[in-house]
Amino acid sequence: VSKTGQPLALCVDLGGTKTLSAAVTRDGQVLARDLCPTPASAGVDSVMRAAVDSLRRVFIQAGLAARDAGAIGLAMPGISDPEKGIVYSSPNLPDWHNVPVAAVFREAFDCPAYVINDANAAALGEMYYGAARGITDFVYITVSTGIGGGVVIGGELYTGVTGLAGELGHMTILDDGPDCPCGNKGCWEMLASGTALGREARRRISDGEPSAILDIVGGDIERVTAREVHRAYRQGDRLAAELVKRAAYYLGVGLTNIVNIFNPEMVVVGGGLLKLGEVLLGPAREMVSARAYPEAARAARIVTAGLGGDSGLLGAAAYALDQKQRPKSSRG
Numbered sequence: 001v002s003k004t005g006q007p008l009a010l011c012v013d014l015g016g017t018k019t020l021s022a023a024v025t026r027d028g029q030v031l032a033r034d035l036c037p038t039p040a041s042a043g044v045d046s047v048m049r050a051a052v053d054s055l056r057r058v059f060i061q062a063g064l065a066a067r068d069a070g071a072i073g074l075a076m077p078g079i080s081d082p083e084k085g086i087v088y089s090s091p092n093l094p095d096w097h098n099v100p101v102a103a104v105f106r107e108a109f110d111c112p113a114y115v116i117n118d119a120n121a122a123a124l125g126e127m128y129y130g131a132a133r134g135i136t137d138f139v140y141i142t143v144s145t146g147i148g149g150g151v152v153i154g155g156e157l158y159t160g161v162t163g164l165a166g167e168l169g170h171m172t173i174l175d176d177g178p179d180c181p182c183g184n185k186g187c188w189e190m191l192a193s194g195t196a197l198g199r200e201a202r203r204r205i206s207d208g209e210p211s212a213i214l215d216i217v218g219g220d221i222e223r224v225t226a227r228e229v230h231r232a233y234r235q236g237d238r239l240a241a242e243l244v245k246r247a248a249y250y251l252g253v254g255l256t257n258i259v260n261i262f263n264p265e266m267v268v269v270g271g272g273l274l275k276l277g278e279v280l281l282g283p284a285r286e287m288v289s290a291r292a293y294p295e296a297a298r299a300a301r302i303v304t305a306g307l308g309g310d311s312g313l314l315g316a317a318a319y320a321l322d323q324k325q326r327p328k329s330s331r332g
């Protein structure tokens with residue numbers, strides 16, 4: 001419990017490149033936060049140690065003791081089992097297999113700890129504190145390195161039978177499209193993510209298409225990412241404009257599927273690629289209007305996330321407090 005009497009959670013949003021930690025009250029107030037790089041290439045133990053140390057710094061900064069926190073929420077990338085608190089595998093943490101993440105934190109802080117998929121956490125964050133406040137039926141997607149998703153139905157996160165529901169980035173868009181690390185081909189995230197944008201840029205520049213993108217990276221094609229495409233786009237580069245148009249097209253294809261499948265009141269779109277803003281979302285919205293069922297398209301507001309990079313962090317905190325309150329019998 002915080003000094004104001006609000007229930008307090010500790011939370012970690014562990015990404016492939018950075019780890020965010022915070023102490024957050026039930027009403028979404030961040031009392032202290034810490035940001036550190038994720039030592040992904042140093043292996044599982046180093047990553048876990050860095051995350052635990054990060055959370056310790058949050059304690060110190062906030063002047064808290066471990067007993068002040070009611071629960072720890074852990075937003076994790078990849079495939080996890082929320083019931084067991086185990087991360088099975090993670091695309092951005094290559095050597096991760098069956099890591100008992102919740103147990104590590106429970107032992108380090110003597111406090112109940114709960115694991116949740118990072119995109120699912122972000123969906124909850126947006127529902128409690130962000131763009132989807134008061135909305136009971138919506139879909140959250142994050143478009144960055146990959147595409148993650150979270151589905152909220154009737155005010156509850158829909159997790160499926162084994163916790164895997166909402167892997168929207170892996171719906172098939174092109175049945176003979178690029179190979180995806182998940183084992184499928186032509187997944188949405190292989191066509192509309194930031195990674196896809198960078199990859200397509202490198203391919204077309206290698207094919208000899210002229211572009212300011214190449215000048216931005218000093219002629220080193222391997223350094224081309226979505227960020228350089230965005231910069232060239234702002235400079236009026238023709239290839240960059242075509243690439244952004246293509247990403248917006250495939251974003252629209254996937255959003256059309258989502259709107260037809262879920263008939264949501266809102267689709268909240270977050271993630272790094274949304275720095276492109278309306279350039280990306282505008283054409284995608286138009287495609288949804290043109291191709292989805294008109295009644296579904298009219299009902300679905302497609303908006304940008306309200307919490308920016310904090311959706312997952314705040315959602316993990318809320319999730320942990322929710323889980324702690326739940327009677328054990330209803331926990332599956």
Ligand SMILES: [Zn+2]
Binds near residue numbers: 169180183185187
């Ligand atoms: Zn896939």
